[in-house]
Amino acid sequence: MLFFRSEERVREWCAARGYRMRPLVTMDQLWTLATTWYSTRLQENSRRPQPDEMRSIFTRLGLGGDFWDPQSDSFG
Amino acid sequence: MSLDTQTKLAIYRHFAETGQRPSVEVVAERVRSDVSSVREAFLTLRAQRVLVLEPDGVSIRMAPPFSGVATQHVVIVDDTKYFANCAWDSFGIPAALHRPAQIHSRCAQSGEQLNLEIGLEGPPSCSWLFHCLVPAARWWDDIVFT
Numbered sequence: 001m002l003f004f005r006s007e008e009r010v011r012e013w014c015a016a017r018g019y020r021m022r023p024l025v026t027m028d029q030l031w032t033l034a035t036t037w038y039s040t041r042l043q044e045n046s047r048r049p050q051p052d053e054m055r056s057i058f059t060r061l062g063l064g065g066d067f068w069d070p071q072s073d074s075f076g
Numbered sequence: 077m078s079l080d081t082q083t084k085l086a087i088y089r090h091f092a093e094t095g096q097r098p099s100v101e102v103v104a105e106r107v108r109s110d111v112s113s114v115r116e117a118f119l120t121l122r123a124q125r126v127l128v129l130e131p132d133g134v135s136i137r138m139a140p141p142f143s144g145v146a147t148q149h150v151v152i153v154d155d156t157k158y159f160a161n162c163a164w165d166s167f168g169i170p171a172a173l174h175r176p177a178q179i180h181s182r183c184a185q186s187g188e189q190l191n192l193e194i195g196l197e198g199p200p201s202c203s204w205l206f207h208c209l210v211p212a213a214r215w216w217d218d219i220v221f222t
Contacts, residue, residue, distance in 0.1 A: 001162035001182035031198035034167035
């Protein structure tokens with residue numbers, strides 16, 4: 001999970017390593033993910049999002065499909 | 077409150093206060109329990125994916141979003157320096173602490189420095205991107221690589 005200056009830099013990084021390029025996430029989307037995951041982390045009743053919640057969070061941000069599905073078996 | 081929950085809170089509060097991982101002895105002191113019981117709690121928290129431990133089974137590698145070891149993702153909150161496990165977690169530290177932060181990282185391809193001021197409402201307008209190589213269903217197969 002890395003930062004990149006641009007889409008072109010992501011493409012170069014993936015090509016150099018033979019990796020498939022994955023969906024890109026903006027800084028605003030990343031902030032929403034971070035606050036959703038971690039804003040209660042220092043509290044007694046905090047817990048990690050469950051798969052259904054994860055799917056819902058990703059979908060609300062426009063991050064859909066098998067790649068973001070925590071229970072997908074499409075990536076052998 | 078269960079010892080597992082006390083242990084989790086003690087670990088996170090230590091990270092929040094110091095930016096450093098606590099030893100099992102320090103956590104035991106904070107929760108007023110014995111080291112053996114706290115070591116068992118560490119293993120329970122690892123099974124719950126709250127902690128990632130080093131191969132010794134007792135040193136904390138990750139208490140997401142905090143990293144127990146130095147990384148390329150540095151977060152400054154007030155005067156405390158933290159290391160994040162990844163780009164996502166570098167945003168997660170100010171989110172967890174509910175404090176403004178400075179993020180210092182770099183482009184994984186070019187090495188260009190990223191210096192970002194995060195406010196309570198999030199980052200300023202910014203064209204940098206986040207890329208995750210591993211599908212969500214596989215994140216915990218090897219969370220350090222993810």
